Amino acid sequence: MTEQLYHQVVTIAEEYLGPAADRFITRQITFHFDKPPQELTAADIPKLVEWTKVTLGLITEDRQVVEEFTRKMAALANH
């Protein structure tokens, strides 16, 4: 289930980060949660959303894209 969640996050991220998505999400999880990406749980999603928002702010100034991306990711916490 947790590995499936990780893949769902990567699939959303691919819409915005293309081939860099997998590396981006893996880095976020290992760096901020100190655990393998496959062990991502629904409880981690809100914190992951916050970190992603901060990190994307360093990459783009397009707030709309950042909001859209993180809103989709946040929805995974309810699944």
Added chain:
Amino acid sequence: MKHHQWKYARISLILVIAGWIIYATLNLLAPQTTSARYQLSPTQTLLLQISVYTPLLIIWVLAIRGATAFKSYSLLLQGGREARAMSLIGTGLLWTVVYLLSSSLTGAIVPYFQGTQWLETAVTVRNHAPAWTALIAFGLLYLGSRRLSQVAPFATWNAATIILLIGYGLFAAGFANTFLAAGTETRFGIPSYALPHQVLLFTMLLPYLLAWFLGLLAAINLTRYAAQVKGVLYRQALRYLVLGVLSVVIFAVIVQVLSLASRFFLGFDLARLLFTVYVLLALYGLGFWFVNLGARNLARIENAP
């Protein structure tokens, strides 16, 4: 954010600057064929040379910085699906810088062999080194661009590419025919070639023609990759990179076509030659500047904590 740099970036920059110093020195100390040709005074010749070498240094530095920025970016992708493709493109871009240096340096050294038994060898090296360097550069760019189809599926060959092939085939046939029909040219005691045209057709012209076509295919592949690949932010960052690589490929091809044609069968007057060289060099440099910008934008995604 961390800034990863290709470990040979600094030494590459030093080598390019050293190459420029050698090139400028060779030309400044060479027999003044330019002044004789265009009846210029020594002061006018010196000013002319400074006006050419200074922008040339800027172009070369922009080129090596763009190519090493791309190479640095490709190293961040280790393990990624596009890693090998981007690495090949980065190496191809580095070879386009080697082309810039080899074509200039081999051309600058030839006058020093005037009147010696080595003149024909020097002319042969000058004619072949840039051709084979261009083939390696564009071959690598093509191979890298082709591999990108494993990341975002696209087809190189479709109706538009076939039309391009036919058009290019006609151009190549016309170019080869004009080359074969051109007479022997010796300017200020330096022959334009030292081997029969029939031999040069295969050893020099064919590598050029193949290189230019591979360069055009690489440009097509990159454009299609940029249109097909997923990722809103990735595509935004990729835009400058693609624009840069396209400019480098297209202007490199134009520079090579013109320099080859002017050496063998076209006569330019000084004003037109200088204008053409300035415009092309500026656009070429701009292409590498875009490569640098694009590579740094993409590296921001890879370096984001």
